[in-house]
Amino acid sequence: MTDNNSFYNDIYEIVKQIPRGRVLTYKQAATLAGYPGRARMAGRALGLAPAESGVPCHRVVNSQGRTAPLWPEQRRLLEAEGIVFKKNGCVDMTRHKWNMDADL
DNA sequence: TTTATGACCTGAG
């Protein structure tokens, strides 16, 4: 048993700490978890993350603020959380992008 | 080992 599970564990911990009405990018999540450059793995980890884990994976989007192309339900979940979508279908990152230090 | 794929990122056309 190796420690590669720590990666998923850390990603989940970071995402779980995202306040309601806030979003984070895959790259940021991976970086904050301590694994810069693993944005792709962050997406895989969240994709495999079951709802029972208490991980609000829907609060994680790509750099463009765009929702997952293979996960149309994410947009509905974000709207339910109070997230505002721009007219082009992207999340307003300048308004919802989460800052750990600011912790608004 | 090499290829192919992916809830990614960035840049160019």
Next chain:
DNA sequence: ACTCAGGCCATAA
């Protein structure tokens, strides 16, 4: 806005 190409890392065949 859209598509394509190159880069990045992990997993599956």
